[in-house]
Every structure is written in C-alpha cells, then in structure tokens.
Amino acid sequence: MKDLNLHGITFMRPVREGTSEWYYAMDYDNGDLYEAQEIYEHNGHVDGNHLYLIHYPDAxxxxxxxSCSNNAIGEPVYHDGKIxxxxxxFPSDLITIYQFDCEKRTCKELDSFSLSDVKDCFNLRLFEHPLTLTRQGNDGTLEIVWPKKNTIKISEKESFFYMEENRLYLNRWYEDPDYREETVVRDIxxxxxxxxxxxxxxxxxxxxLWHLY
Structure with missing residues (x-):
C-alpha cells in the first residue's frame, strides 16, 4: 500500500482527459471558482485552495x-503531455493560466488577463480540445474568454464541450417527456x-470523436 500525504484531502480523480497516468486532488468543492469569488466579495477574504497532481503508478x-490567500485554483485539464x-x-483582479509539463515536471505561466474581462467566475472553466477558457452563464450565452474572445447566443439547455476549427460542439438535452440528447454544432x-x-x-x-446514437 502506498501512503499519500494530501494534507487532509481524501479523494482524487483522473485529470480530464486523455491520460491514465495523472490524477488530481483539490480542497473546497473541487476548485469552485464562483463559490470562492462569492466568499471573497462577502468577507473580503477567502482561504486559498490546494491543487495536488498525483502520478500513477509511483504515487x-x-x-x-x-496555495495563496485570496486566490482560487480551478480544475485541471490534460492535453498533449501537459496539464x-x-x-x-481576486485582490489583483487577475486570471492566470498555468501549464504543467508532465515530462519535465515544471510549471509555467501561459497567459494572464483581467478578471474584469468576464462577468464573474460562474462556470468559468478550461477545455482541452484545443485549450480554451469559457464561461457559460444562465442567460443563454457562451463566452469564449481565451485565447480569442467572443460571445454567442445558445439555448439554455446547451452546454459546450469541444471546439474544432470554426465549429463549436454543444450538448443539448430534452425532456419531452422522455429524456434525450443531441449534439448541436455551431459556427464559432x-x-x-x-x-x-x-x-x-x-x-x-x-x-x-465517437458519435453515439
């Protein structure tokens, strides 16, 4: 049995997606940036969360x-040998994208920009095909925040999951009355x-891509 000291964090999950070697563990709600933002805005302070990367099989x-006070780290994604x-x-009003090289075991800053570029941190997350930062609110819009900023109208029952050249792939669900899903491809x-x-x-x-129908 291998012992992993994660400083009280007792769960881990695979880094999304495309790797069977790397797992991650985080505290407070798996890197919920919006919750951290609400706590900071209400209290003027939020404890920093921790991100641990765990390599399999050597643990x-x-x-x-x-970790740093008044900072929040989001969920990691894996693509092309990097996490x-x-x-x-929050005090500096800054979003920074970091990239960890799985082979060299080094971490570098990829880019940074103002937090004011987005309405808030609600559903602010990275996707890995290709590396893209998006924000999807409850108002029927999808914001592509980085690397190229754009906002498009979508259905409130759609959720983005993949981008390919000028095409955005979104999952749309229905209950009419039976539950069913379809994939909507939109112009970026x-x-x-x-x-x-x-x-x-x-x-x-x-x-x-595997299409299931």
Missing part, C-alpha cells in the same frame, strides 16, 4: 502552484447552427 505527489489550470487572484463566430446530430459525442483518449 508521486506534486503541488504545481503554492493546464487557471488561478484567480456567429453562433449559427451548422448541423444537429442525434445522440452524444464522446472524446476518446487519442482525441478522436
């Missing part, structure tokens, strides 16, 4: 970025629907 534990995550510095610039596919799409570890 090596790495903290790629030190990326964001950190929000205009938001216009390009096509609608029945069923769902799964992204495989090699990046290939």
């Amino acid at each position: 090596t534990v790495i903290e790629p970025l030190s 990326s995550f964001i950190s929000v510095d 610039e205009t938001g216009d629907v390009i096509e609608i596919l029945p069923g769902d799409i799964h992204i495989m570890p090699n990046g290939e």
Whole structure:
C-alpha cells in the first residue's frame, strides 16, 4: 500500500482527459471558482485552495502552484503531455493560466488577463480540445474568454464541450417527456447552427470523436 500525504484531502480523480497516468486532488468543492469569488466579495477574504497532481503508478505527489490567500485554483485539464489550470487572484483582479509539463515536471505561466474581462467566475472553466477558457452563464450565452474572445447566443439547455476549427460542439438535452440528447454544432463566430446530430459525442483518449446514437 502506498501512503499519500494530501494534507487532509481524501479523494482524487483522473485529470480530464486523455491520460491514465495523472490524477488530481483539490480542497473546497473541487476548485469552485464562483463559490470562492462569492466568499471573497462577502468577507473580503477567502482561504486559498490546494491543487495536488498525483502520478500513477509511483504515487508521486506534486503541488504545481503554492496555495495563496485570496486566490482560487480551478480544475485541471490534460492535453498533449501537459496539464493546464487557471488561478484567480481576486485582490489583483487577475486570471492566470498555468501549464504543467508532465515530462519535465515544471510549471509555467501561459497567459494572464483581467478578471474584469468576464462577468464573474460562474462556470468559468478550461477545455482541452484545443485549450480554451469559457464561461457559460444562465442567460443563454457562451463566452469564449481565451485565447480569442467572443460571445454567442445558445439555448439554455446547451452546454459546450469541444471546439474544432470554426465549429463549436454543444450538448443539448430534452425532456419531452422522455429524456434525450443531441449534439448541436455551431459556427464559432456567429453562433449559427451548422448541423444537429442525434445522440452524444464522446472524446476518446487519442482525441478522436465517437458519435453515439
């Protein structure tokens, strides 16, 4: 049996997605940036959370970025041999994207920009195909925050999961009355629907799309 000192964190999960070697562990609600933002705005202070990366099978534990008060770290994603995550510095009004090189075991700053560029941290998250930062509110909009900023109108029952060249892939669900899903493909610039596919799409570890219907 291997012992992992995660300083009181007692669960871990695979880094999303495409790797069977890397897991992560986080405290307070798995990196809920919006909750951290609300606490900071209400109290003027929020404890920093911790992100631990765990390598399988040797159980090596790495903290790629030190925890810091009034900062919040988001859920990591894996792509092309690197693990990326964001950190929000509330007093400095700053969002920073970090990238951890799994081979070199080093972490670097990829980019940073103002927190004021987004309405808030609600559903602010990274996606990995390609590396993209988005925010999806409850108002029927999808914000592409980084690397190229754009906002498009979508259905309130749609959720973004993949981007390919000029195409955005979103999952849409219905209950009419039976539950069913479909995949909506939209133009990244205009938001216009390009096509609608029945069923769902799964992204495989090699990046290939499998259409299930």
